[in-house]
Amino acid sequence: MLERYGHGGDLWTAEEAFGRPRDQFLDFSSNMNPLGPPPAIRGIWMDAWRDVVKYPDPAVRELRHKLAQKYKIEMESILVGNGAAELIDLTARVLKPAVTGLARPSFSEYEEAIHKTGGRIYNIPLRSSHQFELQQPDVEAALSAVDLFFLGHPNNPTGRLLPRHVVESLLESGRSCVLDEAFMDFVPDEQEHSFLKLASTSRKLVVIRSMTKFYSIPGIRLGFMVAHPDLIREIRQQQVQWSVNYLAQRIGTAVLEGEEFELASRHWLQDEKAWLTGQLRQLGLDVVPTDVNFVLFSFPPELGLTIKQAQKHMGQMGILIRDASLFEGLNEQYGRVAIRLREDNERLIEGLRQTVAALAQNRGRTHD
Ligand SMILES: Cc1ncc(COP(=O)(O)O)c(C=O)c1O
Incomplete structure (x- = not known):
């Protein structure tokens, strides 16, 4: 199973499973911006080695200052972490809710973090009949049962x-509510949708952001959270000292310079999202409308295909896709793919076309 450690993008497991060097896979199983990382990173990389002899800034001042300017909030409302993953874990540990409402299917780390604190989960179903959009009556039904909502916005x-x-x-x-806005940078009109500014003063709302997806730096580990300064102080006390290393701090600060990368990324996604979802539909797949840089789809029952079969077939061709049946609430027909550059997306579509045809043929044979 490619998701042996819980997530997509595990090229080490892919190498073991398919016997092909890990740099020879086309990876649609994790959702990185294919335009990244921004070019400024190369210079930092060449230069930063001189400073490994020093400790990083324990208060991450430069990056917090940049973030405060960008989002027009106070620095005291920002905590930087070793990826959004660290901040999800820390937030759950400090808030320690008895019962947490999760709208599922959702990112597995919410559940992991809650379970580590001994808390219970209340399941709020996201329904395929509503194209997985959270419905008001389902939230109302949860209100009396939960202390905290932990929700993806947009949801993975x-x-x-x-x-x-x-x-x-x-x-x-x-x-209280924690919103994971890890993919918010990919949303057109982000400011209209993000709750980040409200979180900076609210005592009930926390927003977590990742910098690894939009800037394509998952190997560096970088995210930040925004909440009331009192809560930020409390959470920071639980964070391991120097959790955000020097290179991550410098890279994070540099990628926030200028707007070119952001604009180019928005342009690319607008075109490519329309193209890829159209092609997936032409293959006969059921496609969930998406607000971000990845697409959830399912094989219609009449095709009789499972995502596990398709993932294996595609993996043998050197193309990795995410088995979404591993998310609570989705059946074995569901898969997820990242949106990449056109040439790669064409390879994905061709790979899927061949896979659907080959698996359907095999199925025909076993029924003969
Ligand atoms: C919804 C969501 N939140 C948070 C994360 C973690 O992001 P990071 O790489 O910043 O730890 C991921 C990673 O896949 C994610 O999908």
Whole structure:
């Protein structure tokens, strides 16, 4: 199983499973911006080695300052972490909710983090009949049962934003809410949808952001969270000292310079999202409309195919796709693919075309 350690993008496991060097896979199983990383990183990499003899800034001042300027919030409301993954874990440990509402399918680290604190999960179903959009009645039904909502905005693996009125009504109810906005940079009109600014002063709302996806630096590990300064102080006390290394701090600060990369990324995604979702539909797949840089799809039942079969067949061709049936709430027909550059996307579509044809033929034979 390619997701042996819980996530996509595990090229080491792919190498073991398919006997092909890990740099020879085309990876659609993790959702990185194919335009990245921004060019500034190369210079930093060549230069930063001189400073490995020093400790990194324990307060991550330069990067927090840049983030505060970009989002027009106070530095005291920002904590930088070793990837959003660290901040998900820290937030759960400090808030320590007895019962957490998760709208599932969702990113598995929410559940992991809650379980580590001994908390229980309340399942809020995201329904395929509503194209996996969170529904107000399902949130209302959860209100009396949960202390905290932990929600993806946009959500992984569905790619859907939360409806604004649902989040607002949830906050009005007085419940606490953590929004994971790891993929928010990919959303057109991000400012209209993000709750980051509100989180900087609210005592009920926390927003977590990742910098690894949009800037394509998952190997560096970098994310930040925004919350009321009192909560930020409390969470920081639980964070391991120097958790954000020197290289990550410098790279994070550099990628926030200028708007060129952001604009180019938005352009690419707008075109490529339309093209790729159109092609997937032409292959006969059921495609969930997406607000971000990945697409959830399923094989219609009449094709009789499972994602596990397809993942194996594609892996043998050197193309990695995500088995989304491993997400709670999705069946064995569901897969997820990242949106990449056109040439790669064409290879994905051709690979899927061949896979669907080959598996359908095999199935025909076993029924003869
Ligand atoms: C929804 C979501 N949140 C958070 C993360 C973790 O991001 P990071 O690489 O910043 O730890 C991921 C990674 O896949 C993710 O999909």
